[in-house]
Amino acid sequence: MPRLxxxxxxxxxxxLALVYGVVLAVFKWVPRYDCIVFTGVLVLVFRWxxxxxxxxxxxxxxxxxxxxxLVAHLWTLGYEGRNAIFGGVLPWSDSYTFxxxxxxxxxxxxxxxxxxxxxxxxxxxVLLRISNGDLRFAxxxxxxxxxxxxxxxxxxxxxxxxxxxxxxxxxxxxxxERRWAGxxxxxxxxxxxxxxxxxxxxxxxxxxxxxxxxWLVLAGIFSIALGLMARAGAFFVLPAIALWAVRDAGxxxxxxxxxxxxxxxxxxxxxxxAVLHFTGSGVTFSDYPPIAYGLLxxxxxxxxHKDHPELDVLPVDARVxxxxxxxLHDVAQQPSLVPISLVRSGAAFFTSPFGMFSYVWTNPxxxxxxxxxxxxxxxxxxxxxxxxxxxxRTFGLYSLLNAGAMGAIGAGFVLGAIGxxxxxxxxxRSNGELSLLRHVMAGVxxxxxxxxxxxxxxxQVQTATLxxxxxxxxxxxxxxxxxxxxxxxxxxxTPYEARRLTLDSLAYAAIGFSAxxxxxxxxxxxxxxxxxxxGSPEDHVVMPYWDAAVEVKEERTNSFRNKGIxxxxxxxxxxxxxxxxxxxxxxxxxxxxxxxxxxxxACDAHVKILVDDAHALGVDPSWRTLDARPxxxxxxxxxxxxxxxxxxx
Numbered sequence: 001m002p003r004l005x006x007x008x009x010x011x012x013x014x015x016l017a018l019v020y021g022v023v024l025a026v027f028k029w030v031p032r033y034d035c036i037v038f039t040g041v042l043v044l045v046f047r048w049x050x051x052x053x054x055x056x057x058x059x060x061x062x063x064x065x066x067x068x069x070l071v072a073h074l075w076t077l078g079y080e081g082r083n084a085i086f087g088g089v090l091p092w093s094d095s096y097t098f099x100x101x102x103x104x105x106x107x108x109x110x111x112x113x114x115x116x117x118x119x120x121x122x123x124x125x126v127l128l129r130i131s132n133g134d135l136r137f138a139x140x141x142x143x144x145x146x147x148x149x150x151x152x153x154x155x156x157x158x159x160x161x162x163x164x165x166x167x168x169x170x171x172x173x174x175x176x177e178r179r180w181a182g183x184x185x186x187x188x189x190x191x192x193x194x195x196x197x198x199x200x201x202x203x204x205x206x207x208x209x210x211x212x213x214x215w216l217v218l219a220g221i222f223s224i225a226l227g228l229m230a231r232a233g234a235f236f237v238l239p240a241i242a243l244w245a246v247r248d249a250g251x252x253x254x255x256x257x258x259x260x261x262x263x264x265x266x267x268x269x270x271x272x273x274a275v276l277h278f279t280g281s282g283v284t285f286s287d288y289p290p291i292a293y294g295l296l297x298x299x300x301x302x303x304x305h306k307d308h309p310e311l312d313v314l315p316v317d318a319r320v321x322x323x324x325x326x327x328l329h330d331v332a333q334q335p336s337l338v339p340i341s342l343v344r345s346g347a348a349f350f351t352s353p354f355g356m357f358s359y360v361w362t363n364p365x366x367x368x369x370x371x372x373x374x375x376x377x378x379x380x381x382x383x384x385x386x387x388x389x390x391x392x393r394t395f396g397l398y399s400l401l402n403a404g405a406m407g408a409i410g411a412g413f414v415l416g417a418i419g420x421x422x423x424x425x426x427x428x429r430s431n432g433e434l435s436l437l438r439h440v441m442a443g444v445x446x447x448x449x450x451x452x453x454x455x456x457x458x459x460q461v462q463t464a465t466l467x468x469x470x471x472x473x474x475x476x477x478x479x480x481x482x483x484x485x486x487x488x489x490x491x492x493x494t495p496y497e498a499r500r501l502t503l504d505s506l507a508y509a510a511i512g513f514s515a516x517x518x519x520x521x522x523x524x525x526x527x528x529x530x531x532x533x534x535g536s537p538e539d540h541v542v543m544p545y546w547d548a549a550v551e552v553k554e555e556r557t558n559s560f561r562n563k564g565i566x567x568x569x570x571x572x573x574x575x576x577x578x579x580x581x582x583x584x585x586x587x588x589x590x591x592x593x594x595x596x597x598x599x600x601x602a603c604d605a606h607v608k609i610l611v612d613d614a615h616a617l618g619v620d621p622s623w624r625t626l627d628a629r630p631x632x633x634x635x636x637x638x639x640x641x642x643x644x645x646x647x648x649x
Contacts, residue, residue: 010054013045017062021069025076026558032073032080032178033362035405036398042171050163060151066174067147067181071140074182078550078563079571081364083183084579086571087550087563089135090598090609092582095184096635099135099598100607102128105279105521108528109605115280115316116287119230119517120186122275126520129529135548135598136560142188143181149195150174152506153467156199161475168474169467172359172413176459176466179362187463190231193513194464196506197224201241201436202471203503214257217245218264219507225268226514227464232285233451234465238265240443244436271514278521283316289323295345295452296330296337342449349445354453356417359466360410363403364574368394416473421445423476437475440468532623534603540626540637541602544610546619548598552591565592585631589613589638601637611638618642 020041023029030037045062049055074080075088084093091099094113101114102125114121127138150173158166173195180187200220207213225238242261246254276284290301297303305312308326311319331338349355368391369375378386391400424438444465451461462469532541549561556564568590576583586596586609594613601608602623610617611631617639618624628637 006052006054009048010052010058013048013058014061014065016041016044017065021065021072025069025072028073028077031365031399031402032070033364033402033406035402035409039171039405039409042167046163046167046170055158056151056155059155060148063147063151063174064144067143067177068140070178070181071143072560075136075560076558077556078567079574080182081367081574082179082362083185084575084582085183086575086582086586086609087568087596088182088560089139089548090550090596091184092575092579096607098124098184098186101125103133103600103607104605105524106133106529107531107600107602107605108525110281111279112281115276115283116285117186117230117232118276118280118284119226119272120189122279122517122521123189124184125279125524126517129520129524133543133545133547135545137547139182139184143177145192146177146181146188149192150177153195153198153202156202157471157474160202161478165471165474165478168413169470171409172470173467175360175362176463179459186231187460190227190233190463191466193223193227193230193510195467196510197221197227197464198467200503200506204245206503214245214260216503216507217241218260219510221245221261222264222268223510224464225265226271226510229268229272231460231463232288233461233463234444234447236446237440237443237465237468240439240446241436244439247435268514271518274518275521278518278525283320286316286320289320289327291452291455292450293323293327293330294455295450296327296341298341298344300455341452345452346445346449348453349448349458350414350418352453352458354457356414356458356469357410358453358457358459359462359470360413361406363406365391365395365399365403367574370577413473416477417469420473420476423480424472428476428479431479434476434479437468437472440465441472444469531600531602537604539603540608540628541623542599542608542610542626542628542637543602543623544597544599544617544621546597546621550596552594552596554592565590581633582636585609585633585636586611606635609636611636613638614640616641 020030020037023037024032024034045059049058052058074085078088079085080088084095085091097113098121101111101121105111105121105125106129111118111121124138124142127141128134131137150170153173154166154170157169173191176187176191197220200216200223204213204216204220207216221238221241224241228235228238239261242258245261246257272284287301290304293304293307294300294302297307304323304326308323311322311326314322353361369387374390375387378390380386382389388400391403421441424434424441428434429438444462447461448458451458453461459466531543534541550568551562552565552568553562554565556567572583572587572590589611591613593615594611595615595617597610597612597617599608599610600606610626610628617626625643626637627640627643629640630637
């Protein structure tokens with residue numbers, strides 16, 4: 001029997017991804033957070049691509065197909081489960097803040113809530129500007145950028161440690177990406193920048209001379225620092241990488257390398273400050289003081305509002321200073337709060353379901369167990385297996401089996417990471433090949449006490465450094481196994497061939513992105529879009545964005561705009577828990593024919609969700625003066641009619 005060519009296996013990998021994408025996005029036979037079939041598909045893909053010269057292209061295509069299918073699934077089904085998105089596209093909560101600020105910036109306003117992390121919202125604003133406000137274009141671009149970066153990072157590990165290590169890294173990174181694909185979140189920028197930095201640092205040892213190696217490391221530090229500016233996280237990783245980078249430098253060069261590393265970090269901060277100067281109006285990282293207060297008191301970031309409501313009336317900058325004063329006062333009164341809270345947070349990195357376990361576990365179906373009364377009733381009827389029967393009755397047997405698979409993978413990852421830390425820091429502490437992971441994980445562990453996972457899920461905190469954490473068990477366990485066997489690198493690793501152009505392109509990409517972003521925000525600031533004048537702030541002169549519209553239908557369709565009424569009603573159960581003002585505003589009009597449309601209100605300079613249940617809103621993209629009534633949330637307006645044409649802007 002003739003042996004199949006590598007090209008056929010590469011084509012088969014892409015075809016298999018396409019089939020899975022259709023099963024997910026079109027037929028919806030598997031859930032978005034599928035672990036069973038998805039993992040099986042990846043096993044075949046990685047087996048077929050191992051040792052295959054077409055691997056880079058095939059893996060990129062496979063990843064893009066999978067990412068696009070996730071977005072299509074969200075846009076056609078209308079809900080994801082955990083993110084505050086209505087109809088698959090209309091944002092709420094933090095996503096609304098980022099979207100609102102991005103659109104406001106296009107019309108000459110400054111960021112409000114996004115000032116604490118302005119880089120992502122600036123990028124999102126640029127995407128909206130070049131696409132004429134097309135929200136779906138911006139969302140798809142973000143998801144595809146994440147997919148590209150995941151493939152790059154996986155290929156880097158594949159080159160150095162083989163298919164098994166690459167598989168683990170890919171699995172963890174893709175589990176992360178699928179949580180955010182289609183939503184408006186800062187993770188969309190933090191992840192690609194962090195992964196570019198990961199590839200540059202990971203491959204730096206392949207450089208043919210010390211000067212080039214240092215260049216790659218410095219570019220990597222800059223990119224990771226920029227990622228941390230976009231999505232704050234394990235900042236101690238930056239000095240850890242800098243210390244690792246000087247290990248081969250002579251005494252005279254060590255101080256120089258440390259200085260250049262510090263300069264790379266400062267350059268990233270400078271880009272952040274430059275973007276903030278043209279876009280923002282608040283205080284950078286203004287959300288951390290409430291987090292620090294919650295950390296001290298074993299609570300979440302809302303604790304400060306409950307204990308000190310008088311702070312809520314202060315401007316952002318004054319509120320930040322006042323919150324730090326409260327924290328210092330509490331520490332002075334009870335110094336033991338600091339070590340206790342830091343130890344608690346550090347331990348939760350391993351033990352909390354929102355710690356390392358959250359890198360794998362994302363399952364909105366666990367809502368079946370959130371009703372305590374229903375769980376108790378099920379246990380009274382079926383004993384200890386009651387919760388499992390309840391889950392099965394609510395979401396089906398496959399959902400339960402999928403949860404079991406996801407939990408097993410998550411637990412295995414956590415245990416593997418703990419064992420790998422022992423290998424890296426104790427058993428193989430003199431192994432130079434593990435030096436980078438040893439330094440980076442030291443930075444991660446030092447950062448963990450300051451990033452409590454019960455306030456911000458650890459998979460979010462590790463956005464810019466996630467590849468290193470994923471590589472920990474993937475690489476350390478492979479190294480140990482190879483040493484026990486007395487063998488060298490895995491046989492699947494192809495001999496290294498210098499690809500200077502690829503690595504240099506990544507290095508320049510991070511720098512070029514920064515320059516382009518600053519130039520773009522200056523352009524938008526100097527040439528904002530025109531908008532009509534309003535008689536008073538109570539008027540509503542609105543530009544509707546029909547690309548971000550949801551129309552209710554009796555039955556489910558595969559249309560991006562039309563949504564089945566039963567699917568939307570089902571999504572309400574997820575949304576109402578944390579967003580009652582949203583559900584109270586939209587649910588009364590949830591019937592066939594109602595249209596929900598995003599629009600920018602020129603009078604108060606904020607995005608609104610327009611409820612058009614009477615089809616009183618014209619469908620052409622132009623400014624419209626509306627007779628509209630605010631609902632439970634003033635961000636949502638019910639359109640009663642159009643009053644007059646606004647004046648030309």
